[in-house]
Amino acid sequence: xxxxxxxxxxxxxxxxxxxxxxxxxxxxxxxxxxxxxxxxxxxxxxxxxxxxxxxxxxxxxxxxxxxxxxxxxxxxxxxxxxxxxxxxxxxxxxxxxxxxxxxxxxxxxxxxxxxxxxxxxxxxxxxxxxxxxxxxxxxxxxxxxxxxxxxxxxxxxxxxxxxxxxxxxxxx
Numbered sequence: 222x223x224x225x226x227x228x229x230x231x232x233x234x235x236x237x238x239x240x241x242x243x244x245x246x247x248x249x250x251x252x253x254x255x256x257x258x259x260x261x262x263x264x265x266x267x268x269x270x271x272x273x274x275x276x277x278x279x280x281x282x283x284x285x286x287x288x289x290x291x292x293x294x295x296x297x298x299x300x301x302x303x304x305x306x307x308x309x310x311x312x313x314x315x316x317x318x319x320x321x322x323x324x325x326x327x328x329x330x331x332x333x334x335x336x337x338x339x340x341x342x343x344x345x346x347x348x349x350x351x352x353x354x355x356x357x358x359x360x361x362x363x364x365x366x367x368x369x370x371x372x373x374x375x376x377x378x379x380x381x382x383x384x385x386x387x388x389x390x391x392x393x
Contacts, residue, residue: 232359
């Protein structure tokens with residue numbers, strides 16, 4: 222991080238590798254369109270690099286970067302006149318995934334992705350960062366500006382909702 226603060230592009234490149242998935246998850250949760258994601262992710266890293274001199278605590282770079290990404294998404298939606306993404310528009314399918322679902326596990330996974338996309342925004346953000354980006358509660362809390370306990374609560378609510386809509390028994 223110290224090398225990045227001194228302007229090293231190579232060192233910042235390592236930060237791009239480390240944080241690109243989580244920035245993408247933040248943007249996906251906000252805009253829900255894969256076409257806009259690459260531009261938003263790239264712009265977030267560019268602005269973070271340009272704003273490194275304003276970063277007071279290097280240990281909080283992740284939160285700094287994710288706040289930039291969040292603000293970019295909000296600005297993009299505002300400028301385009303769109304509301305935050307409609308839940309049906311969130312595309313969680315993997316790139317190159319086929320429409321035809323061949324086996325039961327794939328079908329269940331497709332249903333789960335659809336229902337995660339339909340979660341309310343606050344729950345969807347926590348789920349994407351926890352399960353898709355494999356962040357821990359403290360990291361997610363920093364990204365979202367909430368406590369780890371609040372993240373845990375959002376994940377619990379999301380799990381309950383998903384169990385209900387998918388018809389999964391509590392012990393399953």
